Amino acid sequence: TTVTVSATASHAIPSTLWGMMFEDISHSGDGGLYAELIQNRAFQQVAPDTAAALDPWVPLGDSQISVVADSVPLSSALPNSLALTVPAASATEIGFANPGYFGIGLVKGTAYSASLNYRVAAGAISKQASLTISLLDQNNKTLAAFTTPLRASGKWTEVTASLVPSHTPPSNNNSFAVTVTNARGAESQVNFALLSLFPPTFKGRANGMRPDIAETLAANKPAFWRFPGGNNLEGQTVATRWQWNNTVGPLKDRPGRVGDWGYVNTDGLGLLEYLHWCEDLDMEPYMAVWDGYTLGGTNITGAALDPYIAQAIDQINFVIGDPATSAPAALRASLGHPEPFTLHYVEIGNEDFFDDETVANRWNTIVTNLSATFPQLTFMATSLSSGPVLTPTPKVYDVHVYSSPTFFATNSFLYDSVERNGTHYFEGEYAAISTNDSNLFGTPAEGRLLFPTVASAVGEAAFMTGFERNADIVFSASYAPLLGSVNDSQWTPNLVGFDASNVYKSTSYYVQNLFANNKGDEYLPSTLPSNSSTATLLWSVTRSTANKEVIIKISNNAATTEEMKFVLPFKDVSSTGSATVLTGPATASNTPDAPDAIVPVTSRIKTGTTFEYTAPAVSFSVLVVSAH
Ligand code: AHR
Incomplete structure (x- = not known):
């Protein structure tokens, strides 16, 4: 196959082309990117007096614990607490423990920030009583501990401690434990609320992100961050939709919500945390607002949308409003960010193509209102561009495609x-x-992938060459889902897997990485690949004008190698270049058992105004050639 490259660019490669889509699914947020280590830290959205409300807290020894509707709650947002019965003259420590989100990864010498709130009725426990917060290994051996006197003041008392493990335990089967000693007192009860444990976070942000996951994502240089869904924006019901105002301010004022993927969201990863994260990675937020449609099928139209439009306006004002004239913006300023954040795109709902009946009404009502308030913003539609017809005419459609490797290879x-x-x-x-x-x-068993494979990643790469060729109209693209716990996931495959102490980069992750790190700024037309339903060899060519480099991306989906010849239209072409190649058996994946089975390998290749390259079977190659 001979590929002749043009010297004249047809269009720019937008700086926003490669980015990330995020929602809390498969513990991507709680138990994942959001660094909190304690699962069910605040008994949010659970039914008190049920065993399920405790999950995954366990009593230590014979201790009695339950989740109760607290008569004096820590806050109105957190009505429940964990009640620990302290027997009279209990000489041994009694208490409870939490195993985290499917384990807690602990490292020797690292300072973990623990905190909790407790309340004992005035005078209800002896003055000698004490409270210990500790980190335990899989054999309940103490790795770190902090002890403080227990005060029976009748008021909520916050305890904070820095816990530094004495050694790195052999597994993730560690726990966070709270114990009480009361050798001399009568039987009493201690209530606990909002118990938390944070490792050091990415860039040291309070209430921030888990560093290893954050760094893995940062390495893919995302230009945008689409959030908070996905389905997880929508709610199964109107009442359980994602609501920005429940996700900002002190953690004790966040009620959490019943998420759309089978677990309670703490909303500790809230709107301000998302925006800080966007600033930390130099990404644009692509923020969605709820648009009157739930996963359960409820839709709201016309004037009944007014309160939700008002809430969306407040949400946007929290991000970009003027603190002098907008209460949500003043709230943002009070939380330490008086300057507006960057925001150009707001997405209207998610997957409105599931509700053809009312989408035209909802889009018109919502976008007419939002455009009047924020004429500078672009609103993205989530129904199909083929219809129903929406007014005002959407400038942007968000398109979703989940399919097979072959589909992607043949639909670029x-x-x-x-x-x-x-x-x-x-x-x-x-x-x-x-x-x-x-x-x-x-x-x-029916063909669903658990992890991206070489073939699926190479197929996606073929599709992505089509985005580059059409980047005059495709300005952004993001793989989904981005992150998934390998211990509790609602969807496979995911771009990046993780457990309590490891991050697993998939074959698709490396494809995304190679595209984003070899983007170029303009597209050079070249001989077109075959556009047939049996095509296996796809490519695209971009140029980095700053680096004077031509970047050639080749997706070979065939089970055989492909001999290629490139003809470059430049006089000054280096005699060697680099080839970075991701390849392996078509069905191979990176898994927790073999996390680095497939990684890209870079080598030098001979280049020139004309040069040959052999694309390995089932491979994605990025060739970088100095040329001008
Ligand atoms: O990415 C998983 C789900 O797929 C998203 O939540 C939804 O938008 C789509 O249907």
């Missing part, structure tokens, strides 16, 4: 035939999720 021309009529496209979710085209969302 999807946007080539799309009319250039001013509409732009955000490929907000895409992933090769199954080898079974007729049952994409089935089980692993």
Whole structure:
């Protein structure tokens, strides 16, 4: 195959092309990127007096614990507490422990910030009583501990402690324990609320992100961060939709919500944390507002949308409003960020293509209002660009594609035939999720992928060459889902897996990494690949004008090598370049058992105005050649 490259760029590669889509699914937030280590730290959204409300807290020894509706709660947002019965003259320590989110990864010499709140009725426990917060290993041996007198003041008392493990335990089967000694007193009760344990966080942000996950994401140089969903924006019901105002301010004022992926969201990872994260990674927020449609199928139209539009306006003002004229913006200023954040794009709902009946009404009502208040913003539609017709006409559609590796390999021309009529496209979710085209969302036995494979990643790479070729209308794209716990996940495959102390980079992660780190700033047309339903070899060519480099991306989906010849239109071409290649057996994946089975390998290759390159079977190659 001979590829002749043009010297004249056809269009710019937008700086926003590669980014990330995030929602709390598969513990991507709570138990994942959000660094809190204690699961069910504040008994949010649970039914008191049930065993389930305690999960995963366990009593130590014979201790009696339960979650109660507290008669004097820590805050109105956190009505529940954990009640510990302290027997009379209990000589031994009694208490309870939490195993974290499927384990707690602890490292010797690292300072973990522990905190809790407790309350004992005035005079209800002896003056000698004490409270200990500790970190225990898998054999309940103490790794670090902090002890303080227990005061029976009748008021909530906060205890904070820095816990430094004496050694690194052999596994993640560690726990956070709270114990009480009361050798001389009568039986009493101690109530506990908002118990927390944080490792050092990414960039040292209070209430921040887990560093290893954060650094893994940062390495992919995301230009944008789409949040908070995805389905997790929508709510199964109107009452359980994501609401920005419940996610800001002190943690004790955040009630949490019943998330859309089967677990309670703490909302500790709230709107301000998302925005700080965007600043830390130099990403634009692509923020969604709720648009009157729930996963359960409820839809709200016309004037009944007014309160939700008001809430969306407040949400946007929290991000960009003027503290002098807007209460949500003043709240942002009071939380330490008087300057507005960057915001250009606001997404209206999620996957409105599931509700063709009312989307036109909802879009019109909401976008007419929001545009009047924020004429500078671009609103992104989430229904299909093929219809229903929306007014005002959307400038941007968010498109989602979950399919098979073969689909992606053979559909990279999807946007080539799309009319250039001013509409732009955000490929907000895409992933090769199954080898079974007729049952994409089935089980692993039916073809669903547990982890991205070499073939699925190479297929996605083919599709992504199409985004570069069509970057005049496709301005952004993000794989989904981004993150998933390998211990409790609601969706596979995920771009990055993790457990309590490891991060697993998938084959698709490396493809995203290679595209984002070899973006270039303009697209050079070249001989077009075959656009057929059996095509296996796809490529795209960009140029970095600053670095005077031509960047060639090649996705070979065939089971055989492919001999290629490149003809460059430049006089000054270096005699060697680099080839970074991701390849391996088509069905191979990076898994917790073999996390580095497939990694990209870089080597030097011979280049020139004309040069040959052999694309390995089932491979994605990035060739970088100095040329001008
Ligand atoms: O990425 C998983 C889910 O797929 C998202 O929540 C939803 O938008 C899509 O259907």
